[in-house]
Amino acid sequence: MLSVIPFDYHMHSNFSSDSDASVCAMCESAIQKGIPEVGLTEHYDLHPKERPVFYQPEAWWEEIEHVRKNLNGQLILRAGVEIGEPHRFPEEVKALLNHYRYDFVIGSLHYVGDDFMFDNKLLERRGADEIMQSYFLELGEMTRTPQFDILGHFDVPVRNGEPIWRSYDPRRYEALIRAVLQNCIDRGIALDVNSGGLRRPANNLMPDFLILRWYREMGGQHLTLGSDAHYPWDVGLHLDQALKFIRDSGLKFITRYERRHAELQPL
Numbered sequence: 001m002l003s004v005i006p007f008d009y010h011m012h013s014n015f016s017s018d019s020d021a022s023v024c025a026m027c028e029s030a031i032q033k034g035i036p037e038v039g040l041t042e043h044y045d046l047h048p049k050e051r052p053v054f055y056q057p058e059a060w061w062e063e064i065e066h067v068r069k070n071l072n073g074q075l076i077l078r079a080g081v082e083i084g085e086p087h088r089f090p091e092e093v094k095a096l097l098n099h100y101r102y103d104f105v106i107g108s109l110h111y112v113g114d115d116f117m118f119d120n121k122l123l124e125r126r127g128a129d130e131i132m133q134s135y136f137l138e139l140g141e142m143t144r145t146p147q148f149d150i151l152g153h154f155d156v157p158v159r160n161g162e163p164i165w166r167s168y169d170p171r172r173y174e175a176l177i178r179a180v181l182q183n184c185i186d187r188g189i190a191l192d193v194n195s196g197g198l199r200r201p202a203n204n205l206m207p208d209f210l211i212l213r214w215y216r217e218m219g220g221q222h223l224t225l226g227s228d229a230h231y232p233w234d235v236g237l238h239l240d241q242a243l244k245f246i247r248d249s250g251l252k253f254i255t256r257y258e259r260r261h262a263e264l265q266p267l
């Protein structure tokens with residue numbers, strides 16, 4: 001049985017617009033916490049509201065290679081990327097993934113149309129049902145395109161929404177959620193068990209426990225662990241709780257990636 005946190009596959013550095021931590025500082029934090037493997041996953045956002053595009057893959061890859069040389073076997077550093085709305089920008093995504101050999105690719109939905117899922121005023125105005133229905137419907141679209149390996153933070157509007165709504169219940173959207181899960185299972189897309197909500201007022205793990213149970217019932221197996229850290233002190237944070245959560249749901253494996261090849265590891 002795994003006693004330590006085996007990896008953290010969702011974290012950002014100053015190559016993402018919303019972090020000012022160096023790649024080195026993020027890695028050092030993982031080493032200090034005894035986490036043997038991490039994946040840096042900078043945002044590659046192409047949505048019109050995120051232009052000009054901030055992501056600089058060439059400079060980032062140089063930095064990754066540089067940091068890897070100095071790690072002296074203390075840490076396995078995976079090269080990941082978090083692509084926002086990959087289904088909406090198929091040509092750009094294809095070009096990036098043909099050019100660079102990432103270890104894994106996270107697909108994340110931050111926008112539904114032009115609606116930003118972290119806009120508190122929008123979340124309040126529209127309410128839980130309207131936001132979550134439109135979000136899961138769009139997630140169904142996104143998971144029909146197999147251009148990524150891991151689905152990021154499954155029910156992320158809840159992260160900002162729950163403190164406003166206080167009424168999120170995935171059973172209200174069960175059919176939509178199961179359609180997303182079926183797409184993931186059919187295409188071998190893993191779920192990012194994301195602890196980023198546990199350090200926020202929502203105090204939630206993503207996906208919700210019930211969603212993880214449905215995934216297991218439907219035959220899903222592939223899960224990764226991610227803190228979604230944007231600062232060194234958040235690296236690996238609450239992933240021990242994520243592991244317990246996975247075990248409690250009855251799932252038996254986590255998935256490691258190298259050069260986009262998935263390998264199940266028993267828990």
Ligand SMILES: [Zn+2]
Nearest residue numbers: 082108152153
């Ligand atoms: Zn994200």
Ligand SMILES: [Zn+2]
Nearest residue numbers: 010012082228
């Ligand atoms: Zn992220």
